[in-house]
Amino acid sequence: MAASSGLLAGCATTQDTSRLQPGGPVAREYAAMYGAIDTEPFPIPAVDLSTIDTRFLRREVAFRTTEQPGTIVVDPGARYAYLVLERGRAMRYGVGVGKEEGFNFRGSAVIARKAEWPRWTPTPNMIRREPERYGKYAGGMPGGPENPLGPRALYLYRDGQDTYYRLHGTVEPATIGTMVSSGCVRLINQDIIDLYRRVPTGTKVVVLPSGGEATS
Template sequence: MKLVHYAVLAAMSLSLGACQYTKTADPVLSERDAQFMAMIPTGDVDKMYARYMVDNPTGEPPGVIVVETKQHLLYYTLPDGKAMRYGVALGSEAFGWTGEAVIDHKAEWPTWNPPAEMIARWPHVKRTEGGWTNPLGARALYLFQGGKDTLYRIHGTNEPEKIGRSVSSGCIRMRNIDVIDLYNRVPAGTKVIVR
């Protein structure tokens, strides 16, 4: 009986060893980033949604962002079969978006200009200058299709406790420290697949 028990434990250890999760260092922050980030709650984020380097599960070549909506995970594919994995908050079912796009441009501490449809639903929302109170957080990556703005973004959030949930109006939200890390890694023109 003990031999079977040890065999099961050994098999479990081997299978867990195949799942390589490597914690990565936080990006270096500018003075402005550090000041704003100190004012934003960090929230309790499930370790499932922490930033890790993992074996690439996407099947995509290096240099592609893949968002797995059912898992609430974003992957940025790297060379040598690796990927950076980040937890995300996504659009609620009514506002979810899937498809392919490219990052047209990027912005640090961007100004938030809510679209007309959002203002119609929630008249209290208004344009907000970049800073720690801005719903777009520390960075925004602007998603375009065929040269046209989709109005969807990959961006930071001032509600990090919602990572891992479907709560946004369609955008892909990340913890601010994670969106800074992704922003530093990806150039404009990067392909984004949301599935």
Template sequence: MIRVLLPSRSSAAITLALLLSACASATDRVPSTAPRPVREGANVEAFKPLGSNPIEMYSEKTDAGFNIPGVNIGKMNPEYVRQVVSYTTDEKPGTIIVDQKARFLYLVQPGGKAIRYAVGVGPVARAFNGGDAVIAKKAAWPRWIPTPDMVKRNPAHYGPNKDGVEGGPWNPMGARALYMHKDGKDTYYRVHGTNDPSSIGKAVSAGCIRLLNQDVMDLYERVSPGARIVIQG
């Protein structure tokens, strides 16, 4: 993992910008030769430009009266910074694609591009088994209830919270959640924030797709209920 040391705020943006310009990975795709227009009826919010300053993107925030700690980007893998990458796919702009093996979530944009977010996923035994679903609804500071299987698997850990945990910084769902349904039924998988930033890039969750709170808040504003989500691997 590459570590970036940013000695000061003024030099931070310059240093990180140089690093990001060279942080292409194996998951980046060759740009499309034919830019895709935004389709009629698409959610225009999905295609808003990103902020240009990573320090501001991951700064401390207050939301609904809750404090969201800032992320020290000086200790952050540059590839995990929210960014626009080249990405070729047959999926329509506005579609969410999650590469569980690479630990990235892509929000498809027009013109052979995507916004890439780093994610944490579940281990193979509990990961979503692939395929597509629909974002049926979304929620800010969602209430969390462990499933009966989670309580059965680890009663000491999940048992005390079997009746649910109200939304807030202490809640493992984080600041936002997108609820995945398939064939009209809840899959019980979510795309959500986390109160454990160290889990990003790892396969340690109970099976859901987790993002940094700053990233899931950005994704939440870009995605509307009814959006298609494709889970790979």
């Protein structure tokens, strides 16, 4: 999958807000990138690419930042997460972010834990805000195809403490590029698997305020 992830590797300085045209070479490449995965404990369906703006699909881009290669930079305002690469490049992923500005984590953290098919437990704040929706999951939901964290989760800690924010997959890929979550950063399942493979525990994550300075 790493080989195909650079299929649009030029200086992607413009944002294509169109949908993919069926049958074209780019559409075929993305269909392979976001195809069904049957090598996991649970099946991961192919992504319906007609529901996602092409600018939020994975690609390598030019990226100016003072962060070191290997750092993840999340720009909630632009709805992107960048994995900083060498020589002014980054792997860019479309994301969904908190539905209200106050829900979003800001600043620096580290990935202290990685999990495949993670268990999901709503935070106490989520249960307080929407008890009818989240109260029944207070004891947690095991990993699986209905779990909102999807097939992978990267857990953000600051000063040794869990922030309760994660980068994770989603059961709703059409929400990528929107403000919809309770503050976590969600990626297409195929993208969180790709990112998960690339980063070890201890990876630095920087979450910019909306309107941050990341440039691509």
